[in-house]
Structure formats: structure tokens, C-alpha cells
Amino acid sequence: MALGGLLVIVSVLAYAYGAVQLGDRVQVLAVARPVAAGQAITAADLKQVSAARDSGVPLVPATDAAQVLGRTAVVPLVAGTLLTPSLVGDAAFPPAGKVTASVALKPGQYPQGLAAGARVLVYVSAAAPGGTEPAAGSSTAGGAVPARVPAVVLGVDLGGDGQGATVVTVLLDASDAPRLAAAPAGGVVLMQTSPGGN
Template identity: 80%
Template sequence: MPFVALGGLLVIVCVLAYAYGAAQLGDRVQVLAVARPVTAGQPITAADLKQVSAAHDPGVRLVPASQAVKVVGRTAVVPLVAGTLLTPELLGDAAFPPGGQVTASLALKPGQYPQGLAAGARVSVYVSTTARDGGQSAPAASSAAAPARMSAVVLRVDLAGDGEGSTVVTLLLAASDAPQLAAAPSGGVVLMQTSPERD
């Protein structure tokens, strides 16, 4: 009798486990993911996409697999690695950079950017009106004691640099921030990597 009771209990457990698993699998949707690396600004082709099954989460806006035709031809706003689940925020218009944004390349010395910085990273860009050598830049219309802060996405990191010991980092940032960044004195820009934002 104990073995019969134990067998019955195992059957019940297996049935419940199967029901739970079926319910979980039933709450999944077919969405689009990146099949191979895509650089920022590169038009997305059908070969760059693949369909995957993902858990349905109302808080995450994934791109349904049925919209693949609408995605082809659009550009990647940031560098995309294989396996990335696509969201509307990662897709730009056919033109690059997207409207209201610009690209900028900076020659930075060690200490002005974090080690291991790579394409796709989100960074805070701190722009000072005082150069590192102690020289003052021309005062800006809205100068302040604290460095100005702006947000950007790293598009490229060229370790070969400019041939003078600097690493060239290319950023995607708001067009409204470009004039202030361009007016920064030598050594007056520092990058700090930030955590990915969830929209």
C-alpha cells in the first residue's frame, strides 16, 4: 500500500508539473532577434533577423515576428550583437543618424574614458569649461561650476587612435548637445559608463 500511495503521488506531481509547463509555454510569443552582428547605422536585412520564442512581458516592447517586413531596411540605432531581442528603441529610420541626433568623434587620453569601453555602451559625457592643463576655455552662455552632463551611446572605439597616444571614441548624442561638446577644451571631456536603461 505505501508503494501504491507513493506512485499515485508521483502521478499527481507529474500532472501538475506538465500543466504548469504547458501554461508557461503557452504564454510565449514569436519575436524578432538579431541573427548576426549589426553595426550602428547599418541597414537591417532579412539575413540579419531570426525568429525566436520569448516569454510575454507587458513591460518589454519586443518586435513581433510578423513585422519582419517593416523592420528590413531600417537602421540600427546602436551596435547590435547576435541574439539581441529587437525593441522599437533599437530601430531608426533609413537615414542615419536618426533625426535630432548626431555623431561625434573624440580623441581621449587614458583616464578620460573607462577601461574596456566598447561599442553599444551607454555613457554619461561630462564636459568641463576648464582644460586639464589649467587653461580656461571661453566662458559659455550658461557656464556653471559643475561640468555639464549629457548622455550618449558609443558607436565605435578605435584603440589605434590618432597616432598621438589618444583613443578615438565615436558617440551618438542629441544634436542639441553637440555645440557644447564641440566647444570643450583639450582634456575637458570625461566619459563614464552607465547601466543600460529600460524604457
């Protein structure tokens, strides 16, 4: 009887603990299938999931689905991603203050396995004086430090430009576009960063 009473007490405590934990969870929106940057979000792209309540992460409640439908993905979204307000934008793409750019890169100028949705730092070398390209084996012109431009990868075309280069399309700040456009051939290197940008 003592053992039976102990089991009852343990069961009650376990139920109470589970109830408390479930009470701290909410129904939020997640991505059900891959969504390309600039693509309008439909009901089929979304699903409801249970997530821990966290005031530091602004997840989109499942009850706000109507406010997300018809808006566009600001960056490529992979299945399973928990939706936050910063991941969706207005119908226009690219968003205000942003531009898209494509660069042809040789092996060694970008990390293997690079895919849409990755956050990268684009290191851009300045052109040498007189508009010439940097000398072979030199990553900068005159020893200058390359500019560092944060960006998000929109697409990776392994077929590339037909000359052995892979074409990577990125979303970046409009203010950084002239720097990237002025980069000499071979003067751009991509390095993938953590989701937080570090």
C-alpha cells in the same frame, strides 16, 4: 500502486504548470549577429526566439519581421539582443535630432573595456576665460560644474589619432553638439552608465 498513482498526479501537475508557462511566452525577434549603428537590417541579422510575455517591454513579434527588414539600427546591436521598436529607425542615419561626434581621449578619460553600444555620460568642461585650457589637474574652468551629456558609443578606435589617444565616436542629441565641440583639449571625460541610463 499508491506510489504509482502519486507519480501520475505529480506528472500531470508538472505538465499543466509547464503548459501555463509556455502559454505566457511568445515568438519575438532577436539580433543574430552584430549590427553596426546605421547599418540596414537584413534577414540574416535576425532570428526568432521565445520570450516571456511582458506588457512593459515592447518586443517586436516574429510575425513583424517584414516591417524591420531594410530599416537601420539606431545604435550598435550585439548578438542576442531582443529587438524593440526603439532600436530600429528609418534609412537615414543619424536619426533626426541626433549627430555623431568623435573625440580623442587619453587613458583615464574613458572606462577600460568601452565598446560600441555602451551608454555613457559625457562630462564636458567649459573652456577657461579667454579661450585658454583649464589648468593642469583641474577638471573645470573656474570651478564650474562640467556639463553632462548622455550619448551612445558607436565605435572605439584604439589606434586613435596616432598620438597615444583613443578615438571614441558617439551618438548624441544635436542640441548638445556645440557644447562638446567647444570643449578644450582634455576637457572631456566619459563614464559608462547602466543600460537604463542610470
